[in-house]
Amino acid sequence: MPLFLSLKVAGTATLFSTVFGVSVALLAARKNFWGKEILDAVMTLPVVLPPTVLGYYLLVLLGRNGPIGGWLQETFSITLIFTWQGAVIAASVVAFPLVYKSSRAAFESVSGKFEDAARVLGQTEFMVFVRVTLPLAWRGILAGAMLSFARALGEFGATLMVAGSLPGKTQTLSIAVYEAVQSGDDYVANFLVIITSIVCVVVLLASNYFLRPKYVSE
Amino acid sequence: MRIDFSAKKRLYSGGHQFNLDIEFSSEEDITVIFGPSGAGKSLVLKMIAGLEKPDQGSVKIDSSVMFDSAQRIDMASRERNVGYLFQDYALFPHLTVEENINFSSRRALLTRPRKDEARLRELLEVFHLEELAKKYPAQLSGGQRQRVGLARSLMLRPSILLLDEPFAALDPLLRMRMREELKKTQRLFSIPVLIITHDPQDVAELAQRLILMDDGIVKDIVTLIGAPYRDLEGRPIRPKIRELLLRATGALDE
Numbered sequence: 001m002p003l004f005l006s007l008k009v010a011g012t013a014t015l016f017s018t019v020f021g022v023s024v025a026l027l028a029a030r031k032n033f034w035g036k037e038i039l040d041a042v043m044t045l046p047v048v049l050p051p052t053v054l055g056y057y058l059l060v061l062l063g064r065n066g067p068i069g070g071w072l073q074e075t076f077s078i079t080l081i082f083t084w085q086g087a088v089i090a091a092s093v094v095a096f097p098l099v100y101k102s103s104r105a106a107f108e109s110v111s112g113k114f115e116d117a118a119r120v121l122g123q124t125e126f127m128v129f130v131r132v133t134l135p136l137a138w139r140g141i142l143a144g145a146m147l148s149f150a151r152a153l154g155e156f157g158a159t160l161m162v163a164g165s166l167p168g169k170t171q172t173l174s175i176a177v178y179e180a181v182q183s184g185d186d187y188v189a190n191f192l193v194i195i196t197s198i199v200c201v202v203v204l205l206a207s208n209y210f211l212r213p214k215y216v217s218e
Numbered sequence: 219m220r221i222d223f224s225a226k227k228r229l230y231s232g233g234h235q236f237n238l239d240i241e242f243s244s245e246e247d248i249t250v251i252f253g254p255s256g257a258g259k260s261l262v263l264k265m266i267a268g269l270e271k272p273d274q275g276s277v278k279i280d281s282s283v284m285f286d287s288a289q290r291i292d293m294a295s296r297e298r299n300v301g302y303l304f305q306d307y308a309l310f311p312h313l314t315v316e317e318n319i320n321f322s323s324r325r326a327l328l329t330r331p332r333k334d335e336a337r338l339r340e341l342l343e344v345f346h347l348e349e350l351a352k353k354y355p356a357q358l359s360g361g362q363r364q365r366v367g368l369a370r371s372l373m374l375r376p377s378i379l380l381l382d383e384p385f386a387a388l389d390p391l392l393r394m395r396m397r398e399e400l401k402k403t404q405r406l407f408s409i410p411v412l413i414i415t416h417d418p419q420d421v422a423e424l425a426q427r428l429i430l431m432d433d434g435i436v437k438d439i440v441t442l443i444g445a446p447y448r449d450l451e452g453r454p455i456r457p458k459i460r461e462l463l464l465r466a467t468g469a470l471d472e
Contacts, residue, residue, distance in 0.1 A: 116269050117308040119295040121322040122374065130327060135312045 001168055002176035003195055009084060009159075009172055010152035013091035017152075018099050018145045020092075025103035040104075047097045055161025058090055062162065080162075087163035087170050091155040095148035102147065106140025107133065139210045146207035150200050219410040220245045221378065225265050225275035238262075238272075238434040244412075246426035246441065247404055251414045253431035259414035260305075262431075263380045266412070267302050268295035279377050301371030301379040301409070306387055307363050309355040309370070316342070316351040319369045334373070341369040344406065361392050365399075372407060379404075381413040385420065397423050 062069040062080045072078040080086040118128045156174045163170035180189035224241040238258045264270035277285040284293045324331035345365035385393040430437040
């Protein structure tokens with residue numbers, strides 16, 4: 001049960017962080033604007049901040065009295081705190097920088113000459129992106145998305161702060177491990193630890209495979 | 219065919235200022251812009267293709283005005299229909315030879331590509347690429363890649379073919395052969411060609427109209443039609459060209 005909840009939370013979080021991460025990465029890789037490096041720093045912050053600090057920020061923002069949480073509560077009567085959707089938000093924020101960084105590097109490594117070549121060959125900017133930029137960058141994006149997924153799967157601190165540890169509702173794998181160890185349930189702890197490790201090793205192997213360059217240029 | 223080009227542009231990089239102020243025209247089949255690296259030659263090609271924008275000036279090919287700062291005309295690259303061979307060809311690494319050549323046939327995601335199968339076959343044949351159609355650029359030799367680049371740029375029957383240092387990446391023997399192939403290609407497709415190069419041999423063997431460029435300006439323009447082509451190493455070349463080339467390369471101290 002915690003495994004499926006974890007997969008659901010991590011999967012959804014990966015989807016969110018990838019869509020958002022790729023968009024911001026494209027902006028940062030292709031446009032020059034004031035405050036770009038500040039934006040980059042803010043976007044990378046979740047990697048270096050302690051998860052509990054992030055969780056606290058999210059609680060303040062999303063809580064019933066927070067600016068976003070209060071608005072959601074009043075307009076749609078949606079509560080995020082102590083729900084699995086809350087866990088998704090926590091995991092998305094924590095996993096975001098991994099896919100952002102890796103997508104930005106992937107976009108920056110696509111040489112502008114390929115895009116110029118496509119323009120000269122009659123392509124609109126949209127088609128240049130779809131037919132040249134994206135295909136040349138997608139391995140880096142995919143690798144980043146997989147790392148995000150592994151990170152989201154292992155998320156503990158921020159998730160615990162925002163979603164708590166409600167068995168069957170918000171108790172993800174990594175939180176269940178902690179609870180099992182606390183209650184001396186070694187059998188369950190061993191089982192969960194092995195499952196988590198296997199899933200993470202598989203994801204890392206896959207992401208390494210995608211990070212290997214496919215096209216040798218010379 | 220006639221090309222009329224004039225452009226002014228001021229660029230800053232790393233605290234240095236570079237001024238480009240160029241004007242030339244040509245009606246010859248093969249026009250060569252010769253000058254040292256950093257003279258601004260690539261910038262001229264990019265301006266013709268619409269990949270760089272002059273601060274002021276105009277780009278005309280025959281009666282078609284592609285850029286004119288006074289009339290506020292600035293056609294997008296995709297509408298200019300110029301053939302462009304990039305310095306290292308910029309073949310799309312994720313596409314096969316055939317897909318590279320056919321790249322321009324598709325213009326939108328949802329509409330059918332307008333495939334010109336006859337043109338594709340013709341280009342594959344002319345450039346001896348039939349056997350290589352399903353290969354990827356990384357599997358090709360330098361000369362083969364260049365032929366793919368040429369075929370790709372000719373697919374749309376462009377009004378002019380722009381070549382950026384086309385032979386710089388090739389070894390000397392191959393270079394000689396590819397110059398001959400280029401002359402043949404030019405005649406076969408009867409398309410005007412504009413080459414930028416810093417190799418005097420390209421000038422000696424290809425130029426019908428020579429534009430000498432240095433430090434962002436045109437130093438000299440010469441028409442060389444019917445010239446007995448000769449080179450810099452003592453083998454026959456007309457004194458005027460030799461002098462110009464030497465002056466341009468800064469080697470004239472006698």
